[in-house]
Amino acid sequence: MKVGLIRCLQTEDMCPATTCFKVMNLKKLAFEGVEEDIEVIGVNTCGGCPGKKAVTRAAEMVKRGADTIVLASCITKGNPIGFACPHAEQMKAAIEKKIGESINLIDYTH
Numbered sequence: 441m442k443v444g445l446i447r448c449l450q451t452e453d454m455c456p457a458t459t460c461f462k463v464m465n466l467k468k469l470a471f472e473g474v475e476e477d478i479e480v481i482g483v484n485t486c487g488g489c490p491g492k493k494a495v496t497r498a499a500e501m502v503k504r505g506a507d508t509i510v511l512a513s514c515i516t517k518g519n520p521i522g523f524a525c526p527h528a529e530q531m532k533a534a535i536e537k538k539i540g541e542s543i544n545l546i547d548y549t550h
């Protein structure tokens with residue numbers, strides 16, 4: 441699995457994505473049952489509210505080899521402060537539309 445990870449810009453200064461990388465390394469939670477090696481090909485943010493740049497950034501990561509786009513839990517679950525992105529569903533839908541069905545989209549990490 442070649443992962444392109446997208447995270448919330450607003451969360452950068454309170455979280456260095458430690459748990460996102462940990463669950464990928466340990467194949468836990470969103471990565472439970474993944475049998476192949478997990479390689480992170482890139483990490484980027486949504487670009488800031490309202491998150492439009494996440495769409496082109498996801499597409500760029502696909503161009504650079506990602507077969508799976510992962511939205512970090514800061515976006516969809518609001519980790520670590522319980523404040524989810526108000527644009528998460530729209531962002532997810534726009535990314536899905538842009539990258540197509542051949543690319544897997546995982547909407548959380550932990």
Ligand code: SF4
Pocket residue numbers: 447448449450451486487488489490491514515524525526527528
């Ligand atoms: S759009 Fe959502 S994910 Fe992006 S910075 Fe704003 S709150 Fe965070």
